[in-house]
Amino acid sequence: MIHSTKMFLLTLLAFASSSQTLPAAEASGSPIRALLVIGGCCHDYLHQKNLLTDGVSARANVQWRIAYDTDETGKRLNPVYRDLNWAKGYDVIVHDECSAEVKNRAEVERVLRPHREGVPAVVLHCAMHSYRTNGWQQGITPWFELTGLQTTSHGPQEPIVVTYLARQHPIIKGLKDWTTIKEEHYNNSAGKLLPSAEALADGEQTYRTRDGKKTTHRYVVAWTNLYQGKTRVFGTTLGHQNATVSAPQHLDLVARGLLWAVDKLDDEYLLPADRVLLDNSSK
Ligand SMILES: [Zn+2]
Numbered sequence: 074m075i076h077s078t079k080m081f082l083l084t085l086l087a088f089a090s091s092s093q094t095l096p097a098a099e100a101s102g103s104p105i106r107a108l109l110v111i112g113g114c115c116h117d118y119l120h121q122k123n124l125l126t127d128g129v130s131a132r133a134n135v136q137w138r139i140a141y142d143t144d145e146t147g148k149r150l151n152p153v154y155r156d157l158n159w160a161k162g163y164d165v166i167v168h169d170e171c172s173a174e175v176k177n178r179a180e181v182e183r184v185l186r187p188h189r190e191g192v193p194a195v196v197l198h199c200a201m202h203s204y205r206t207n208g209w210q211q212g213i214t215p216w217f218e219l220t221g222l223q224t225t226s227h228g229p230q231e232p233i234v235v236t237y238l239a240r241q242h243p244i245i246k247g248l249k250d251w252t253t254i255k256e257e258h259y260n261n262s263a264g265k266l267l268p269s270a271e272a273l274a275d276g277e278q279t280y281r282t283r284d285g286k287k288t289t290h291r292y293v294v295a296w297t298n299l300y301q302g303k304t305r306v307f308g309t310t311l312g313h314q315n316a317t318v319s320a321p322q323h324l325d326l327v328a329r330g331l332l333w334a335v336d337k338l339d340d341e342y343l344l345p346a347d348r349v350l351l352d353n354s355s356k
Pocket residue numbers: 115116198199257312313
């Protein structure tokens with residue numbers, strides 16, 4: 074009797090604690106299995122990996138393995154890529170690495186191969202400035218073919234006014250225009266996306282140059298790309314600061330973009346995941 078009362082109390086306690094953390098409605102279908110490749114130069118990836126995965130899984134039935142590289146030089150290929158079959162078992166890869174100095178063609182090919190074979194991708198912020206193989210300042214590198222955007226630099230950190238363009242596109246349907254905090258505005262160095270890409274949002278940033286002149290730049294900040302005619306890619310250049318990464322507007326955009334990439338942008342998947350990490354994964 075004592076034993077069963079104790080069990081009952083334990084069950085009650087377990088229920089009470091889980092009901093505090095679990096969302097009101099949970100997704101019922103199989104979660105999307107996502108691999109987050111994150112790390113490299115110039116950003117607080119230690120915290121951003123959690124802000125991003127927690128934020129997306131609060132909005133969409135996505136569970137993660139996080140491949141976080143502590144190296145901060147941007148010169149090292151994320152160790153996750155050592156395995157030739159690194160993408161096996163995942164529905165989508167989220168590239169949030171900042172690896173500008175990884176320029177070896179064979180290494181870049183290793184990163185691209187699964188996407189060439191059809192594995193969807195989400196590319197975030199400094200991923201766009203990664204894998205700068207020969208000719209990146211003028212031409213279209215193999216990596217730009219995946220991301221869908223040639224971009225070579227950014228200006229000072231000032232707010233970006235985000236305006237959604239293709240309002241009927243499922244990713245941005247219902248999303249409202251917004252203004253970021255002081256952020257990095259990535260240029261569109263060719264003045265346009267690649268022909269395989271479609272713009273979803275423009276960003277406008279105004280600042281004063283050193284000689285006091287006001288200057289305004291308007292660049293695409295969110296888009297989709299169809300890589301090699303078949304692989305869905307969603308990209309946004311936003312997200313330097315932790316407060317931008319965790320902004321609801323940014324997380325809504327990324328969560329919807331990710332679901333679109335795996336062709337599951339619907340009510341069934343726009344529900345919180347019952348946990349953030351996949352089995353056997355850790356932060
Ligand atoms: Zn940045």
